[in-house]
Amino acid sequence: MAKGSHEYVDDPRNADIRIWINGELHARDQAKVSVFDSGFILGDGVWEGLRVHEGRIAFLDRHLDRLWEGAKAIDMEIGLTREALTAALHETLEANGMQDGVHIRLMVTRGLKATPYQDPRVTISKATVVIIPEWKTPKPETATRGLNLFTVHVRRGYPDVQDPKLNSHSKLNCITACIQAAKAGADEALMLDPHGFVATCNSTHFFIVRKGEVWTSTGDYCLPGITRGVVIELCREAAIPVFEKNFSLTEVYGAQEAFVTGTFAGLAPVSSVDGRKISEGRGPMVERLQRLYLERIARESA
Structure with missing residues (x-):
């Protein structure tokens, strides 16, 4: 499973x-x-x-x-x-x-x-x-309970090694990251870029919420995620400040909320990273973005 x-x-x-x-x-x-x-x-x-x-x-x-x-x-x-x-x-x-x-x-x-x-x-x-x-279909509790992430040693590398923007069948770096996170008792792996900034997770994209702002990585070292892009669009349409930028684990640990995005589950809240409690399950920003995302999906399906 x-x-x-x-x-x-x-x-x-x-x-x-x-x-x-x-x-x-x-x-x-x-x-x-x-x-x-x-x-x-x-x-x-x-x-x-x-x-x-x-x-x-x-x-x-x-x-x-x-x-x-x-x-x-x-x-x-x-x-x-x-x-x-x-x-x-x-x-x-x-x-x-x-x-x-x-x-x-x-x-x-x-x-x-x-x-x-x-x-x-x-x-x-x-x-x-x-x-x-x-x-x-995702388990219903995925939308509310909050995932536990663990930062792994495996990095998202430079594009001249294997470009992380390519959605290739060669996923061994992500698999290795997933194994390390699982051995640490976490749900998924949080991966850094070559400079030590937060990049993405092993199979999803990562966001944090700080003082009403939504942050995600620059995107330089991760796949151009479809759901990631839609969430950025939704923030801009709803006048929610959203930034693609470099940020460190220190800023993650001090965030008010965190979440991951992906085609399968949409938006899923993150409750802890490396044992640091971020929030008790789903916070207000994640709940709002989940609603906006479901509304977008409904319009797409109309």
């Missing part, structure tokens, strides 16, 4: 889901890719997590923009148009009878290799495209 902001309500219907692989739908236990696939051998690919609300995929255009930009950055052809991939997503939802409370994992890898080797020139097929839809 996933922990932290990704804890979910188990749904027995997921045993019978149909998964889309390169134009064909497969039963869950028959959905397979080759051991020679670039994603399996090397983590060579990009992906997106999507939420379905009332029959519509929330912020789909933004997610597809990020997917295409990531594929272009690693010189990978997706092999489908945006329209064809959108149609495949809806075909998969329809085949599974899904309308709401659904999370989709959309994955694209470079395709099959002639031999296990990193050079893209030994790829012998078109890209592998996989769509995994699941009935998956």
Whole structure:
């Protein structure tokens, strides 16, 4: 079972889901890719997590923009148009009878290799495209109770090592951070940038609230999060002071509220960081932003 902001309500219907692989739908236990696939051998690919609300995929255009930009950055052809991939997503939802409370994992890898080797020139097929839809909703208490974070030694690195803005299948640094946080008894990991400022969490984006202001990192060392961007927009629309800036753990420990954002759970409050109590569960700013976010989702789904 996933922990932290990704804890979910188990749904027995997921045993019978149909998964889309390169134009064909497969039963869950028959959905397979080759051991020679670039994603399996090397983590060579990009992906997106999507939420379905009332029959519509929330912020789909933004997610597809990020997917295409990531594929272009690693010189990978997706092999489908945006329209064809959108149609495949809806075909998969329809085949599974899904309308709401659904999370989709959309994955694209470079395709099959002639031999296990990193050079893209030994790829012998078109890209592998996989769509995994699941009935998956966050546990209700995620919105109120407050997560416990632990600052790990693993940093979000410089872009000339592996650019953290790329939503690639190669997530080992985030996995290592997650392991360290779990061993410390925390829900998720808080990660710093190379200069010691707060960057992001291992699978979500991090915000603090200080004296009525909402702060998040500069974004220089983290994925351009879709929900993160929406929350910044919501703050500006509601005249809530919001800043993308450098800040330290000292400023985190002294914050009045903290929260994380992500496609799966939306906004989830943080109650403690490194054992320092931030707040007792959800504070007034987080509650207000959660409401504004749900209103935005409802408009998106209208």
